[in-house]
Amino acid sequence: MATDVIGKTATARIYKNLIDGDWVEATTGETFENINPADTRDVVGVFQKSGKADVEAAVEAARRAFEKWRLVPAPRRAEIIYRAAQMLIERKEDYARDMTREMGKVLKETRGDVQEAIDTGFYMAGEGRRMFGATVPSELPNKFAMAVRHPVGVCAMITPWNFPMAIPSWKLFPAIVAGNCCVIKPAQDTPLSVFNFVQTLLDAGVPKGVVNIVSGFGSRIGAPLTEHPEIRAVSLTGSSDVGRIVGESCARSFKRCSLELGGKNPMIVLDDANLELALEGGLWGGFGTTGQRCTATSRIIVQKGVYHEFVGEFVERARKLKVGNGLDETVEMGPAINKAQLETDLSYIEIGKSEGAKLLCGGHRLDSGPYQYGWFLEPTVFSDVDPKMRIAQEEIFGPVVSIIPCDHLEHAIEIANGVPYGLSSAIYTRDVNRAFKAMRDLFAGITYINAPTIGAEVHLPFGGTKATGNGHREGGFGAIEFYTEWKSVYVDYSDRLQKAQIDRPE
Numbered sequence: 001m002a003t004d005v006i007g008k009t010a011t012a013r014i015y016k017n018l019i020d021g022d023w024v025e026a027t028t029g030e031t032f033e034n035i036n037p038a039d040t041r042d043v044v045g046v047f048q049k050s051g052k053a054d055v056e057a058a059v060e061a062a063r064r065a066f067e068k069w070r071l072v073p074a075p076r077r078a079e080i081i082y083r084a085a086q087m088l089i090e091r092k093e094d095y096a097r098d099m100t101r102e103m104g105k106v107l108k109e110t111r112g113d114v115q116e117a118i119d120t121g122f123y124m125a126g127e128g129r130r131m132f133g134a135t136v137p138s139e140l141p142n143k144f145a146m147a148v149r150h151p152v153g154v155c156a157m158i159t160p161w162n163f164p165m166a167i168p169s170w171k172l173f174p175a176i177v178a179g180n181c182c183v184i185k186p187a188q189d190t191p192l193s194v195f196n197f198v199q200t201l202l203d204a205g206v207p208k209g210v211v212n213i214v215s216g217f218g219s220r221i222g223a224p225l226t227e228h229p230e231i232r233a234v235s236l237t238g239s240s241d242v243g244r245i246v247g248e249s250c251a252r253s254f255k256r257c258s259l260e261l262g263g264k265n266p267m268i269v270l271d272d273a274n275l276e277l278a279l280e281g282g283l284w285g286g287f288g289t290t291g292q293r294c295t296a297t298s299r300i301i302v303q304k305g306v307y308h309e310f311v312g313e314f315v316e317r318a319r320k321l322k323v324g325n326g327l328d329e330t331v332e333m334g335p336a337i338n339k340a341q342l343e344t345d346l347s348y349i350e351i352g353k354s355e356g357a358k359l360l361c362g363g364h365r366l367d368s369g370p371y372q373y374g375w376f377l378e379p380t381v382f383s384d385v386d387p388k389m390r391i392a393q394e395e396i397f398g399p400v401v402s403i404i405p406c407d408h409l410e411h412a413i414e415i416a417n418g419v420p421y422g423l424s425s426a427i428y429t430r431d432v433n434r435a436f437k438a439m440r441d442l443f444a445g446i447t448y449i450n451a452p453t454i455g456a457e458v459h460l461p462f463g464g465t466k467a468t469g470n471g472h473r474e475g476g477f478g479a480i481e482f483y484t485e486w487k488s489v490y491v492d493y494s495d496r497l498q499k500a501q502i503d504r505p506e
């Protein structure tokens with residue numbers, strides 16, 4: 001059971017690891033604090049700083065649980081998931097508030113984050129009665145051939161802080177409906193939302209050992225987790241740098257590995273666009289979640305005929321966005337997640353200035369009055385950005401939008417595709433021919449027409465091209481593909497030895 005300690009402002013609860021259904025302390029004896037980024041005096045909770053031995057215990061628990069869980073009929077597993085989704089509806093408001101406290105994004109968005117987990121739960125509960133395989137004709141008489149899906153085994157999930165419940169749900173729900181058992185390492189900035197989510201799974205009836213939590217730092221437990229021989233699949237959402245390390249480690253031991261990494265998502269605004277719609281979309285895509293989405297609209301590529309009008313109006317509105325503590329319902333943009341992220345944002349602002357882009361608004365840290373205890377930054381807009389500048393090429397993960405002029409559709413697409421990433425993309429136009437060309441030619445995993453680059457729905461594949469990942473997709477049927485192994489089964493009912501490829505009719 002949790003005990004209480006004195007935090008900086010109040011009592012902060014101690015959260016333990018979940019191993020084999022028990023809440024246990026890390027063997028290291030060390031803990032770390034989960035701090036509210038809008039008010040660093042507020043300690044949201046104290047969490048275990050785990051080590052290798054904790055990972056090993058969690059993997060062993062998952063391995064044992066797998067022996068039974070894989071044999072539970074998928075529709076029964078799905079009923080538990082359905083119940084969990086229903087319970088999340090009841091707990092939505094509390095979990096959203098916890099999430100805003102630990103992560104900073106505004107309440108409207110954290111409610112959306114919990115909702116995304118609910119939606120995923122209902123979808124994956126349906127998969128319990130689907131998980132389609134294939135039956136195909138055999139080339140031999142009196143023989144039956146089919147391909148069925150089996151669980152992969154013990155899976156490791158390494159999840160990010162920007163969607164602290166939605167993304168864990170994208171991984172855990174499909175994994176467990178397919179019969180896998182899991183060890184999850186939540187982001188160190190937002191472990192509470194994973195604890196809340198997994199507590200709901202337990203309350204809904206997920207048996208002990210099926211899901212285990214090991215909290216801590218990637219530098220210490222990332223390698224023991226990804227290198228563990230009993231782990232058969234690793235799913236990571238994080239930076240491209242971490243993705244490269246995890247991908248290499250998985251390749252060495254032939255593990256299945258799903259990487260969802262960075263983005264530098266373009267939104268194209270053509271001369272014929274509904275400008276009002278594009279402005280609204282650009283603000284939401286660029287500054288929603290404080291720009292801290294892999295799908296954030298970090299580049300807006302605007303055709304010359306509407307460039308000046310768009311830039312003027314966009315800056316006007318960006319300047320007016322209300323920044324503050326996300327628990328205040330009138331606030332539109334919360335803080336950066338932590339000091340390091342704020343420093344990264346500020347350093348990119350300096351880079352943009354030195355590269356010669358025009359800083360039209362923002363660019364400063366907010367640190368007085370109501371902002372003094374948080375990691376706040378002004379919404380920042382650069383215009384006249386050259387597509388080759390670093391601020392137009394590298395993922396910043398903050399409220400910094402680069403506006404790039406372009407001549408025509410083909411030019412816009414060339415700029416859009418000219419970055420190392422390929423997650424999301426968007427185009428605003430009223431011309432159906434140009435919209436279809438963009439759908440075909442934008443080299444990204446997601447394209448929106450007349451909507452910004454954020455806002456993916458859970459039942460469609462989510463992921464991207466190039467440095468955004470390694471070809472796997474989360475969401476909907478893509479996730480079931482990742483968490484199942486194909487097995488081809490042949491049933492010969494001829495009562496004689498039949499040789500494929502050899503016994504052929506004359």
Ligand code: UN1
Pocket residue numbers: 116162163292293294295296453454455456457
């Ligand atoms: C992410 O940016 O890391 O599409 C995930 C969206 C959300 C998920 C974003 N549904 O913006």
